[in-house]
Amino acid sequence: MTPPSWPPHWGFILASYGLTCLAVLLILGGSLIRLYRAKRRLALMHRLYKPSSSLD
Amino acid sequence: MLAVGMIWGLFFAPADWQQGETVRIMFLHVPMAWLASLDYALLALCGFLYLIWRNPLIGLIAVEAGPLGAMAAALCLITGSLWGKPSWGTWWVWDARLTSVLILFCLYLGHILTIRAFDDPLRGQRAAALLALAGAVDLPIIKFSVQWWNSLHQPASITLTKAPTMAMSFFYPLIVCTIGFTLTGFALLLLRLHAALLERRAQALAMQDPTL
Numbered sequence: 001m002t003p004p005s006w007p008p009h010w011g012f013i014l015a016s017y018g019l020t021c022l023a024v025l026l027i028l029g030g031s032l033i034r035l036y037r038a039k040r041r042l043a044l045m046h047r048l049y050k051p052s053s054s055l056d
Numbered sequence: 057m058l059a060v061g062m063i064w065g066l067f068f069a070p071a072d073w074q075q076g077e078t079v080r081i082m083f084l085h086v087p088m089a090w091l092a093s094l095d096y097a098l099l100a101l102c103g104f105l106y107l108i109w110r111n112p113l114i115g116l117i118a119v120e121a122g123p124l125g126a127m128a129a130a131l132c133l134i135t136g137s138l139w140g141k142p143s144w145g146t147w148w149v150w151d152a153r154l155t156s157v158l159i160l161f162c163l164y165l166g167h168i169l170t171i172r173a174f175d176d177p178l179r180g181q182r183a184a185a186l187l188a189l190a191g192a193v194d195l196p197i198i199k200f201s202v203q204w205w206n207s208l209h210q211p212a213s214i215t216l217t218k219a220p221t222m223a224m225s226f227f228y229p230l231i232v233c234t235i236g237f238t239l240t241g242f243a244l245l246l247l248r249l250h251a252a253l254l255e256r257r258a259q260a261l262a263m264q265d266p267t268l
Contacts (some may be wrong), residue, residue, distance in 0.1 A: 013080050
């Protein structure tokens, strides 16, 4: 069986690799942003919580 | 490791005598299929353990593993479609293997949506654990579908009991890519778990002091 000459095979290959890299980078970037935000929120909570607890 | 495997597969692995250059898609498609199945096995195991012990950490692992598995299953279907068009002449057939992987993707979506569908997150996690456990029946169907039914999809080239039926020039980059994607998936899961635990700690602090 000979694969058809059109569409070009490298298009399929590069689309596969591009899409996979994009998906991995997006999920990695999203997770890193989420981690950064969670760290900032936690630091803010610690800062806000300390003065209020010292009033008790 | 992932970068080495992908560059090896894309530039240095030889072209196949029958499929030509399109065989390079295998170095993505097979690891994605493996990762999607492995992730679902983890999801089912977490579901089982969660139903017994109701441990919140186990529930959290299931919550964070779901989207990663859904991504792997989606990429497995898309790369398979992109491989199928030049090899088989079609993007999609309702073949047993392809359909069972599509069902796996739907199970992942169902799991993600079930967790978020309830006002009480614990009830959502319980329902999702039941769904994950019931959906585990799809894993052996995916594995043996090419043996049980007449399928356009090729049978497994790598098994634990026999030597691989593919040339070593394909086998080595495939193994490197598979290990690379597995480690990347595991690292992403740990990263998401770390973020989720910090979010919960911040939420617990906020609830502890209602003035905040």
